[in-house]
Structures are given as C-alpha cells and as structure tokens.
Amino acid sequence: MQRILSDQLPAHTGETVRLAGWVHRRRVLSKVAFLVLRDRRGLAQVVCPSAELPAEETVVEVTGRVTANAVAPGGVELVSPSITVLSQAEPPPVELFRPALGASLPALLDHAPVTRRHPSRRELFAASSAAVRAFRSTLDEFGFTEVFTPKIVGTATESGANVFAVDYFGRPAYLAQSPQFYKQTMVGVFERVYEVGPVFRAEPHDTSRHLAAYTSLDAELGFIADHRDVMEVLTAVLRSMVRATGVEGVRLPGTVPVLHFGEALEVAGAAPDEPDLAPEHERALGLWALREHGSDFIYVEGYPMVKRPFYTYPGRSFDLVFRGMELVTGGQRLHRYEDYLAALTARGEQPEAYASYLAAFRHGMPPHGGFAIGLERFLARLTGAANVRETTLFPRDLHRLAP
Amino acid sequence: MQRILSDQLPAHTGETVRLAGWVHRRRVLSKVAFLVLRDRRGLAQVVCPSAELPAEETVVEVTGRVTANAVAPGGVELVSPSITVLSQAEPPPVELFRPALGASLPALLDHAPVTRRHPSRRELFAASSAAVRAFRSTLDEFGFTEVFTPKIVGTATESGANVFAVDYFGRPAYLAQSPQFYKQTMVGVFERVYEVGPVFRAEPHDTSRHLAAYTSLDAELGFIADHRDVMEVLTAVLRSMVRATGVEGVRLPGTVPVLHFGEALEVAGAAPDEPDLAPEHERALGLWALREHGSDFIYVEGYPMVKRPFYTYPGRSFDLVFRGMELVTGGQRLHRYEDYLAALTARGEQPEAYASYLAAFRHGMPPHGGFAIGLERFLARLTGAANVRETTLFPRDLHRLAP
Known part of the structure; x- marks a missing residue:
C-alpha cells in the first residue's frame, strides 16, 4: 500500500491507508489512547485500543481506516490501526510534543x-x-x-x-x-x-x-x-x-x-x-x-x-x-x-x-x-x-x- | 532609449535602437569597417563608416538603425551607429574573437x-x-x-x-x-x-x-x-x-x-x-x-x-x-x-x-x-x-x- 502524508488524510475518509512518521505524542486516557504521528506535512491522530504505545520519536508505519471526527485535528483520525516500528527511539532531550519548545537557546542548539x-x-x-x-x-x-x-x-x-x-x-x-x-x-x-x-x-x-x-x-x-x-x-x-x-x-x-x-x-x-x-x-x-x-x-x-x-x-x-x-x-x-x-x-x-x-x-x-x-x-x-x-x-x- | 539585447534585434528591424556590450571583434575592410558587439545573449554586427574602432573588450553603447542583411549574423545589422565608450580596455591576454580559444589550459585558467x-x-x-x-x-x-x-x-x-x-x-x-x-x-x-x-x-x-x-x-x-x-x-x-x-x-x-x-x-x-x-x-x-x-x-x-x-x-x-x-x-x-x-x-x-x-x-x-x-x-x-x-x-x- 502506497504511503500517504498526514495532510492527505481528509481526502481518504472511509479508506484504509498507510501513514509513516515519528510518534509525536502519546495521550493515554482511561478508555482510549491516542498516538499523534508527525510526518513532513503535519500531524495525524491515531486512535489506539491499547495503552502500549511506542515512545515519542519512535519511527512507525501505521495502517488504519480514516474516520471523520469533528474534534480531531484536521477533522479526521485513523482508527483500527496496525502499528509497525521502523526504528526505536530514546526519549528526546527536549519535549517536542509541546506547542512551544521549553528550553534555553544553548540547549536547543546543543540538541x-x-x-x-x-x-x-x-x-x-x-x-x-x-x-x-x-x-x-x-x-x-x-x-x-x-x-x-x-x-x-x-x-x-x-x-x-x-x-x-x-x-x-x-x-x-x-x-x-x-x-x-x-x-x-x-x-x-x-x-x-x-x-x-x-x-x-x-x-x-x-x-x-x-x-x-x-x-x-x-x-x-x-x-x-x-x-x-x-x-x-x-x-x-x-x-x-x-x-x-x-x-x-x-x-x-x-x-x-x-x-x-x-x-x-x-x-x-x-x-x-x-x-x-x-x-x-x-x-x-x-x-x-x-x-x-x-x-x-x-x-x-x-x-x-x-x-x-x-x-x-x-x-x-x-x-x-x-x-x-x-x-x-x-x-x-x-x-x-x-x-x-x-x-x-x-x-x-x-x-x-x-x-x-x-x-x-x-x-x-x-x-x-x-x-x-x-x-x-x-x-x-x-x-x-x-x-x-x-x-x-x-x-x-x-x-x-x-x- | 531602453537598451535591447542582441537577440532582440530582428524584432526591431527598421527601428533605431540602443545596444550595449563589449567590442568582440573589429574587421576593417577597404571601404567599410565592422564592429561585432557581444552582450550576454550573443553577437551583433555594427557597420561603421570609420576605421577608427575601439579596441577589443572595450565596453560600449551603440545606437543605430536595425537593417536587414541576409549575410549578417542573425540576418540584421546596425547601421549609422553612434558609439559611446563606457569603459576602455587593454587587449585581452587571449584573443576572444576566435571561434575556438587558442591557448593552453593553464593559460586559460590563469586568465x-x-x-x-x-x-x-x-x-x-x-x-x-x-x-x-x-x-x-x-x-x-x-x-x-x-x-x-x-x-x-x-x-x-x-x-x-x-x-x-x-x-x-x-x-x-x-x-x-x-x-x-x-x-x-x-x-x-x-x-x-x-x-x-x-x-x-x-x-x-x-x-x-x-x-x-x-x-x-x-x-x-x-x-x-x-x-x-x-x-x-x-x-x-x-x-x-x-x-x-x-x-x-x-x-x-x-x-x-x-x-x-x-x-x-x-x-x-x-x-x-x-x-x-x-x-x-x-x-x-x-x-x-x-x-x-x-x-x-x-x-x-x-x-x-x-x-x-x-x-x-x-x-x-x-x-x-x-x-x-x-x-x-x-x-x-x-x-x-x-x-x-x-x-x-x-x-x-x-x-x-x-x-x-x-x-x-x-x-x-x-x-x-x-x-x-x-x-x-x-x-x-x-x-x-x-x-x-x-x-x-x-x-x-x-x-x-x-x-
């Protein structure tokens, strides 16, 4: 299956697609977990049944079905995902999932x-x-x-x-x-x-x-x-x-x-x-x-x-x-x-x-x-x-x- | 008068135009002299009444009338020119007017x-x-x-x-x-x-x-x-x-x-x-x-x-x-x-x-x-x-x- 990019998701609503990128963020709630995937065009939300999600910055492929969800970023999310790890990652030296990078300039440059x-x-x-x-x-x-x-x-x-x-x-x-x-x-x-x-x-x-x-x-x-x-x-x-x-x-x-x-x-x-x-x-x-x-x-x-x-x-x-x-x-x-x-x-x-x-x-x-x-x-x-x-x-x- | 480039000459046949560039070559015959002007787009032939032409590589402006001439390069030439020298030049170390550069590689690189x-x-x-x-x-x-x-x-x-x-x-x-x-x-x-x-x-x-x-x-x-x-x-x-x-x-x-x-x-x-x-x-x-x-x-x-x-x-x-x-x-x-x-x-x-x-x-x-x-x-x-x-x-x- 051809990889698509995060900003192409809305055009594929209802279809099964393959995304690839970095685990930008994990959000584990009481009944559901979200994996936010980052690729060169943006972010995509993946709804996961399990709370066992790969660490941030892990490189993954995700295959799943594109579903409309008005409250998801971009109005769509990926459900029933199958996740393959391409490359493991240690936690980044600065948290990348926050909207603003919370580190000093020297730290940002060192890393x-x-x-x-x-x-x-x-x-x-x-x-x-x-x-x-x-x-x-x-x-x-x-x-x-x-x-x-x-x-x-x-x-x-x-x-x-x-x-x-x-x-x-x-x-x-x-x-x-x-x-x-x-x-x-x-x-x-x-x-x-x-x-x-x-x-x-x-x-x-x-x-x-x-x-x-x-x-x-x-x-x-x-x-x-x-x-x-x-x-x-x-x-x-x-x-x-x-x-x-x-x-x-x-x-x-x-x-x-x-x-x-x-x-x-x-x-x-x-x-x-x-x-x-x-x-x-x-x-x-x-x-x-x-x-x-x-x-x-x-x-x-x-x-x-x-x-x-x-x-x-x-x-x-x-x-x-x-x-x-x-x-x-x-x-x-x-x-x-x-x-x-x-x-x-x-x-x-x-x-x-x-x-x-x-x-x-x-x-x-x-x-x-x-x-x-x-x-x-x-x-x-x-x-x-x-x-x-x-x-x-x-x-x-x-x-x-x-x- | 707006400067035009050598390859635009044919489109201006019959008009008076202004060219600017380098004196690429001088050819003095018994009754007429030719100045070949070089600019970033090519060469243009200028017919001069006088044999007193600026040296090769002199930078000049030439105003003149564009005239069809089947044997001129590009099918046109400039006649009745008025030539203004913008910048004097000493003769180049290698003759640039010849179709092929007649110098060794070291000489070409030195110059x-x-x-x-x-x-x-x-x-x-x-x-x-x-x-x-x-x-x-x-x-x-x-x-x-x-x-x-x-x-x-x-x-x-x-x-x-x-x-x-x-x-x-x-x-x-x-x-x-x-x-x-x-x-x-x-x-x-x-x-x-x-x-x-x-x-x-x-x-x-x-x-x-x-x-x-x-x-x-x-x-x-x-x-x-x-x-x-x-x-x-x-x-x-x-x-x-x-x-x-x-x-x-x-x-x-x-x-x-x-x-x-x-x-x-x-x-x-x-x-x-x-x-x-x-x-x-x-x-x-x-x-x-x-x-x-x-x-x-x-x-x-x-x-x-x-x-x-x-x-x-x-x-x-x-x-x-x-x-x-x-x-x-x-x-x-x-x-x-x-x-x-x-x-x-x-x-x-x-x-x-x-x-x-x-x-x-x-x-x-x-x-x-x-x-x-x-x-x-x-x-x-x-x-x-x-x-x-x-x-x-x-x-x-x-x-x-x-x-």
Whole structure:
C-alpha cells in the first residue's frame, strides 16, 4: 500500500491507508489512547485500543481506516490501526510534543539534530528555503545567471581582518568573506549574476546578530545607470522573498522610503559628522520609516567613503534597514581600471595584490553594482527572532563548532 | 532609449535602437569597417563608416538603425551607429574573437576572469547553471526541502584523510568534505532534503578528474524500501539535468542498466576478488552499457563494504558510471542507532567522536538513503571536456589557488 502524508488524510475518509512518521505524542486516557504521528506535512491522530504505545520519536508505519471526527485535528483520525516500528527511539532531550519548545537557546542548539524536528522549527526553516527559492526565481526572470565561485582564496585582501586561515597543502590560504570580487568578475561574462553560498567571518564579537559563517544571497548586475537600478532589483527580490515565506503583516510598500545619509543622521538624532550608522541609529530609522511611511524597510544612500570598501563608487552605496536593523549592503562599484588603481593607492594598498581581480577591469567592465542579503538575519527580522542563531540550522560562532 | 539585447534585434528591424556590450571583434575592410558587439545573449554586427574602432573588450553603447542583411549574423545589422565608450580596455591576454580559444589550459585558467567571457565558455557555464536549476526543481516537485549546513566542522571524522585544517579562533577545525552527516540528520526534520554547495577535499593527487573544492549536489530521502528508491530519484534528476543543459546526443534510456558488483567485475574483465572498480574497469563498463543497452549510464550496486563508508547499509550502496567514469555515489544508509554503534566499533572507531551525528539516530530515524553528484564532473562528462578544470569557473587544486 502506497504511503500517504498526514495532510492527505481528509481526502481518504472511509479508506484504509498507510501513514509513516515519528510518534509525536502519546495521550493515554482511561478508555482510549491516542498516538499523534508527525510526518513532513503535519500531524495525524491515531486512535489506539491499547495503552502500549511506542515512545515519542519512535519511527512507525501505521495502517488504519480514516474516520471523520469533528474534534480531531484536521477533522479526521485513523482508527483500527496496525502499528509497525521502523526504528526505536530514546526519549528526546527536549519535549517536542509541546506547542512551544521549553528550553534555553544553548540547549536547543546543543540538541539541534533533534530540536529542529519541532513543527515550529521545521516551518521556520521551510520558510527560509522558500525565501531562497524566491530569490533565485525572481533573478532568473530578470535574466540573471547563477555562479559558483571559490570559497578558498589565496589572499586576505577584501577587508584584511576577521578572516579564517586555512592550511592549503602547506601554503597559507583563507576562507572567502564574500563572493564580492568573483561576482563582479562574472558580470564581465553574464552581465547579471547571483550566488547563494556560505561566507566566513572570523567575527571576534559574541552578539545576537553575528555569526562566524552564514548564507549570503549575492547579486551583481552590469549596465546600470546608478545604484538606484540596484535598489530596484533588490526591492523586487525582497518582495518575492517575503511573499514566499508566507509570513504576514510585513509592511513593504510599493515605494520604499530612501534617505540620504545626512538626512538619516538627522532623523536618527545622530551627530552630523558621524561616519556610519550605529545600531541605535538604525533602530530610530526603523521607527521613523514605520511612522512616516508605514514601511518596515528604509534605504539609506550616499554613505561617506571612509566606512565603505575601496571598490565603492563614491556616493552610490546604500544600506537597507529592515525593522531597525541593517539587512543588506549594496551599491554601485567602480568599473574603470584606473579608478581601481587610484582607489587602492589612496588607501595605501598595493594594486599588485589584487592582480587577478583587477584583470577584469583592465580588460573592460561596464558600470555595475550589486547587493548581499544575509539569509539568517532576514529570517530573524522577518519572524521576530531575537537571535540569529535561532534562524540558523547549525550555527557557528566564537564558541560553537558543533553540532 | 531602453537598451535591447542582441537577440532582440530582428524584432526591431527598421527601428533605431540602443545596444550595449563589449567590442568582440573589429574587421576593417577597404571601404567599410565592422564592429561585432557581444552582450550576454550573443553577437551583433555594427557597420561603421570609420576605421577608427575601439579596441577589443572595450565596453560600449551603440545606437543605430536595425537593417536587414541576409549575410549578417542573425540576418540584421546596425547601421549609422553612434558609439559611446563606457569603459576602455587593454587587449585581452587571449584573443576572444576566435571561434575556438587558442591557448593552453593553464593559460586559460590563469586568465579565467577574461577567458570565461568567450561565448563558448559562457554557454558552458550557463548550461551548468541550468543543470543545477533542474536538479532543484525536480527535487522540489518530489517534495524535497533545501538545506544549508555548516562547512566548518569540529572533527575530521567522515573519512579522516584529505581534510583541510582551519584555524578556528585558535582551535583546530576542518572544512567539510561533504554534507553527509548533516543531510542525514535533516531527514529527521524534512524527510527529503537537498543541498547544493561547496565541498573540500585536500586531494594530494594531480589528476584531470579531481579538484580540491567542487560543487556537490546532494540529496537524501527517508522512508525508502531500499537503495533502488534512491536510484529512481537520481535517474529522474539526471534526466531533467541533461535536458536542461540542451546538450544533445546523451543516451539516457527509460531504464538505466544495473549490474551487481560481482557482475560488473566480470563484465570489466577484473579479478573476482577486487574490492572496488578501478578507472579502467569503469571505462569497460561504460563501453559495455553503450554496446549492450545503448546507454551512457550504468548503475553498479552491491559494493563490498570494505571500500564504503561506515554508514553504508550493507549490500545497498551503488555508483553511477556516466560514459565510463564514476559520477555519483549513493545508497541506503544505516538508520538504527545500535547498527551505528556496531559499525563504528567494528572499524575501531569511538562512537563518542560522532555524538552529535548519532543523536539523530538515537532519537529515531527512518530507513533512508541518498546520493551526491559532482557538478563539474557531470558537466565534463556531458560536454566531453577532458579535464574537470575546464568545467570549473575558478578551479582549486594542489597547485592552483588563484584567480
């Protein structure tokens, strides 16, 4: 008999079917016992004559007759069941049958291989997966091509700090902090590219918003007029990502408000000579955007160059603040070889160290720009998770290297 | 004026349009000069009155009138052009305008940021991207969920050898050789999962089929009867991947031939006590599958345990040989906790070293299995590339860490 899934039960009322999944919960009453079975689509109630039910998390097959019962979850239940154990289980370290997981964040993370099974967590990470699919499909529609670029690099050049060192056959190498150089290079091939992949930051601070590794959703496009073209693509991408998650109540208006950096400082009540926005400024901007524009999102453009990377086209970088926290950094990049030489030299850098990156510009690159979205941070802001570790399957940080 | 792309020219015959792209080629004849412009969709011929044309790889905008010309590529050309230079270029290190790239593989790789622009390379990597999209969309249809798992791990346990060491905030850590443990764990959450991501092998041999990092297309599914269920999903995935690339002449019959390991040794002319198939045996099997079954693919199942990893369900592993080379390894895995304890102990391993992996099995896992496809090797076999470095944008190997 073909296995069916829990959410298909109502369509099979009156029939005998086979379910398979985990024993999510056992409820033994005086005259009857219930086994709640969990599969990838939801829960199903099985009415058992005996109180001898397998322990929670045991993997079982259940064959039985589907019967309508208005008070059962989904309006149906399985009766006269025959239960086969596929795999025994010890009781889980955290009770998974409760509607809310009653454990501290460290405990949830230590036991992530099991706690991620909780329906609320499964739905959260399914939403994450749906958001990534929407990121890709929107960019596919816009004529972008997906690329896969190296994660081990020979020089720690992009920012210099916070890189992980790798022993590469006895030579020093580093984990890529972003696909920035490669995605720009690939604009020379495909004009419009994206990459979804891991990035690595040897982040020495232990905060609720930083991880040592995360999933970066990167895009880069050529033949733009300026950074506003990049912002337009980003807004469309975010709109489809939010929709795909099914999370409601997100205020993403048709036109997302944009402030110049100087205006943003003023709105945030910051000193006019600040070179960057601090977390409290971002929070103030988030509140302002909601109050004045009914928007959970606000763009800040025209950052001073001092806090932006050397490849930034002066005056044309932006951040996107989502509910009071920076979610995306982007902008137009330099595209002329001589501008790169000048920018690097002005920062006291040796252009020779960037030779293979600069080769792209030496041999003709169009005006271009792009952005990078942190997947885990997007999901945290979207769902109201206080810590980005809640929205990462198996987070890595200063202290955590397992599971 | 809105930019149009080269392949949209025929639809605009008689109109004045704007193109943008790279100067792919200049041809100066006695009375006329041609500029061939390259954009992400192809080439366009521009008829120029002057012989003063920008150098190859210069980025330009060209406004002109679209005119039918039966002998021009695509049947149209741009006349009376106005050309604006967006970005100057030095002559490329390898001539990109020739139909075939006339340089050695090392030279092509050294100059990859530029040589990947050649139309033949752009098409190759676009096919790769299309194959990945097909991998995902087929598995999405089958109810799989995408996951993102750690690439930095605390223990070099999966195979023990050929791992890259990372300095993780002063502690030893390693780059993941595969998402194997994590994808199995996630079967406990989603039942069916896939991941597309980088894997790292400190491969000490310099061969045409090995890389130090490659893109692995991993899938794992629960509630299977045996490894044949895994093979069925794999065959469907490969069928859609091959179709998506547009590469013709691939023989993938409705039923892919399957040989037991013992039969495979016999067909390959190997000694009956060989524990594994050598490259020459795979080549012989490829020829046999083509001759006897008209198939470019052949499964070999039932490998002896001695050459398979500890998590293998005895007798239920397989390899898929594509045109005489192993492309995919897969199979059913152990799913009972006590079987893992026994398998590890039998190999002289300490189960404690695998505690967070084993937690999933301790708390109930269904029968499951999966497979991993090497993207670059798939593309190499598919297109007849002799070296997997040809089908990797920026390869990493024993000697190469740049670009």
